[in-house]
Amino acid sequence: MYGLGADTEPGFKADVQKWASSNGVTVKFTKAAAWDTEIRARVAGGNPPDVGLFPQPGLMCDLAKQKKLVAFDDATVATDKQTLVPGFVQAGTCADGKVYGLPNEVSVKSLVWTDAPAFSAAGFTQPKTLDDLLTLTDKIKAAGKTPWCIAAESAAATGWPITDWIEDLVLRLAGPDNYDKWVTGALKFNSPEIKPAFEYFQKIAFTDANVRGGTKSIVATNFQTGGNALFDNPPGCYLFKQATFVANKGGFPDAVIAKLDTETRPYAFPPKAEGDNSVLVAGDIAAAFNNDANTLKLRNFIASKENGTEQAKAGSFSPHTTADVSLLPNKTLQTIASEVLYKAKAARFDGSDSMPAKVGAGTFWTEPVKWLSGQQDLDTTLNNIDASFPKASS
Incomplete structure (x- = not known):
């Protein structure tokens, strides 16, 4: 089955x-x-x-x-x-x-997609670390262009694409062992180990002119097609984080998929330090x-x-x-x-697939949507998720 x-x-x-x-x-x-x-x-x-x-x-x-x-x-x-x-x-x-x-x-899932010709023509290069990714974001913006497309709309499941961002960042900033503790609830969302992942995402998603359409547009932009602006002329954005499925029908435009090897260039979502992939x-x-x-x-x-x-x-x-x-x-x-x-x-x-459903397919989706929509701050978001985590039985 x-x-x-x-x-x-x-x-x-x-x-x-x-x-x-x-x-x-x-x-x-x-x-x-x-x-x-x-x-x-x-x-x-x-x-x-x-x-x-x-x-x-x-x-x-x-x-x-x-x-x-x-x-x-x-x-x-x-x-x-x-x-x-x-x-x-x-x-x-x-x-x-x-x-x-x-x-x-x-x-x-650990991928950042680009329009290969446009990205290269603009003089941008692959970021090797998370610090490099922030530097690249600033460089794209300084050139008068929009760095990111970020998309989290998925009908009743709106918000889940943000969990992928956070999971990738926890894996890098906190490390695999702490990632495992976080998934089981042994580390809280608002702990010193996990909160930096949200703070890093906040630097990208909440900074003016970093995201196509602005922060509040993220939850209204479809997760499958939200990166298609990469291929506009001129590009509507230069970076899009999404899993491999986006290169299948229903994701990127058919014309791009037909010439995937020349039209796109996905890079590994970078590590905290080079080699720590x-x-x-x-x-x-x-x-x-x-x-x-x-x-x-x-x-x-x-x-x-x-x-x-x-x-x-x-x-x-x-x-x-x-x-x-x-x-x-x-x-x-x-x-x-x-x-x-x-x-x-x-x-x-x-990680959200491994967490209790009340969190992984519940508050971990819905609370960041409220955060991105400007309804609440980060600490409230994290504390609300932590409060929803089922208590371990003794």
């Missing part, structure tokens, strides 16, 4: 079918329209799938705590760990210390609901380096550093894989 998108689903099914045919196994695919709701209902009704692909590690660990999932054996984890980007094993590890899920494929990702984690031999073989294949050939051809990234990047359909994605994902010293899954 899975909730994969239209771009990923065909390749996933092709990879699994090929494995199933070679192993004499029959696999029935079930697509969930609303993964969270449907998987909870099936588990509650005593009718879970054999294998599920979880987009949210937090939900997976909720079910593991209820004894509904089967952990990976140590040998399989050790084998996969040899080739997985550092951090992916931790993403599938729950509170009891056992690994219940490992990734099928991932998307990369971490990467924020989203993806789907394979987990087993029973210990039937074929169930475990299927789950283990999905998480293995042998999986992903057909998915790569459709533009999906394997979490394994040994993946053949030449299978990816264009140079842009190949570069993201080799220079951003596979060079990362640490990878972390989307």
